[in-house]
Amino acid sequence: xxxxxxxxxxxxxxxxxxxxxxxxxxxxxxxxxxxxxxxxxxxxxxxxxxxxxxxxxxxxxxxxxxxxxxxxxx
Amino acid sequence: xxxxxxxxxxxxxxxxxxxxxxxxxxxxxxxxxxxxxxxxxxxxxxxxxxxxxxxxxxxxxxxxxxxxxxxxxxxxxxxxxxxxxxxxxxxxxxxxxxxxxxxxxxxxxxxxxxxxxxxxxxxxxxxxxxxxxxxxxxxxxxxxxxxxxxxxxxxxxxxxxxxxxxxxxxxxxxxxxxxxxxxxxxxxxxxxxxxxxx
Numbered sequence: 001x002x003x004x005x006x007x008x009x010x011x012x013x014x015x016x017x018x019x020x021x022x023x024x025x026x027x028x029x030x031x032x033x034x035x036x037x038x039x040x041x042x043x044x045x046x047x048x049x050x051x052x053x054x055x056x057x058x059x060x061x062x063x064x065x066x067x068x069x070x071x072x073x074x
Numbered sequence: 075x076x077x078x079x080x081x082x083x084x085x086x087x088x089x090x091x092x093x094x095x096x097x098x099x100x101x102x103x104x105x106x107x108x109x110x111x112x113x114x115x116x117x118x119x120x121x122x123x124x125x126x127x128x129x130x131x132x133x134x135x136x137x138x139x140x141x142x143x144x145x146x147x148x149x150x151x152x153x154x155x156x157x158x159x160x161x162x163x164x165x166x167x168x169x170x171x172x173x174x175x176x177x178x179x180x181x182x183x184x185x186x187x188x189x190x191x192x193x194x195x196x197x198x199x200x201x202x203x204x205x206x207x208x209x210x211x212x213x214x215x216x217x218x219x220x221x222x223x224x225x226x227x228x229x230x231x232x233x234x235x236x237x238x239x240x241x242x243x244x245x246x247x248x249x250x251x252x253x254x255x256x257x258x259x260x261x262x263x264x265x266x267x268x269x270x271x272x
Binding site: 006008040 | 124
């Protein structure tokens with residue numbers, strides 16, 4: 001738990017099928033332990049709990065699935 | 075790596091309750107909350123998975139806290155009359171010291187989240203209270219009643235008076251109402267009389 005980072009991104013993952021589409025990519029990354037998208041939020045926030053992963057790597061995964069993804073600043 | 079800061083988390087919780095009391099559950103968005111707590115929306119997501127997770131955690135924590143306060147100096151093997159008095163005193167104390175949170179719990183009770191919340195919250199509290207009623211019934215200190223009837227008689231009068239007191243007024247067209255210890259004792263006596271076996 002100590003080494004687990006929480007990363008937060010703004011996306012356009014709006015519906016269940018969008019979620020299914022990014023899941024194929026995100027689930028393939030073993031360093032990502034848990035993730036979810038807050039579809040009730042206007043930023044459609046993707047929240048990722050992962051070990052030693054760079055935000056850019058998560059962004060790439062989501063972009064590969066064909067979606068928008070930008071890290072939310074602190 | 076973002077650092078977890080329990081003070082920050084606590085502030086987020088306090089502000090969330092304030093917004094929910096003022097504007098209802100639908101009035102709470104992560105952006106509004108971030109603004110109120112003076113943090114970024116991203117920071118809120120460090121502590122909570124999503125909006126629903128935030129609401130459910132808030133409810134569980136506050137129901138548990140209310141339960142703890144209510145069980146102070148209370149033992150389910152007490153004589154019913156004594157035990158109910160402790161319960162009344164503790165419940166009054168919680169309401170008067172936490173008016174905002176009391177309001178919040180009332181909202182939570184009528185929200186769609188209550189099912190999930192009660193699966194996890196107040197587990198010990200409910201066990202102890204159930205045991206108390208069971209003991210009192212077995213010892214013949216109170217009449218055997220469906221639990222809802224028992225609860226209505228045992229606690230509704232109290233909460234109604236607390237509400238009058240907190241709103242600083244009684245029924246429409248009457249003088250200001252203040253719940254004094256004397257008023258509480260008179261009411262409690264009547265409740266005990268109603269629950270006593272013939």
